[in-house]
Amino acid sequence: MVEAVASPTNDSRVVPKFMKKNIFSRFSTPSAIISDGEHQAYWAMKKLNFEMKATGEKRLLQLNGLDEFRLHAYENAKLYKKKTKRCNDKQIRERVFEPGQLVLLFNSRLKLFSGKLRSKWSGPFEVVRMTPHGAVELWSKEKMEKFLMN
Structure with a gap:
């Protein structure tokens, strides 16, 4: 699939933003990127490679935050179910029937x-x-x- 995205310029500020937004977010980090050999694209890629470790650490922190959020939601759902069960159980009346009734x-x-x-x-x-x-x-x-x- 081929897509085209318009950009105002082809400088070292635009290319990393484009890569993060359109490539890394959809396909993860590639092992190699082929460019048309322009000097500006080379420096943009070099800048991205310097930021890889920081980006990886930031992503791990985001994943840990997501796990904490998921655990918190699970605990809240558990509490909600417990409270609704207690409320519904209060409304149940126990009936006793004798054989022959x-x-x-x-x-x-x-x-x-x-x-x-x-x-x-x-x-x-x-x-x-x-x-x-x-x-x-x-x-x-x-x-x-x-x-x-x-």
Whole structure:
């Protein structure tokens, strides 16, 4: 791919800026640069080679800063998730069902596609048992089968 960029002059100030902006930022630092042999371009390249070490150190500092920023963002996301979980867990009410009780199930998916008079509740279902982590095993008299709900 060939691109052309207009520059006001071809002196030792313009060439390094052009190289940094258009070459190094897109393709990293090249191992060799071919020029048309002009004296000014030679001195501009020599100046860039003197600045390589300083530029490398500056880039390492930028990368370290980026890592710190990323770590800080990760910690903030972790804190945010912890706070929202604590807030949502406060709103959960623990329910205890006894075996033999009859319950109705609320179908939350019908909110999006509900008919005008369609009920969002189904059942009744008989409670068979409660698991230690809160799931309830129910018995459907219509389908004659057991299933777990949480």
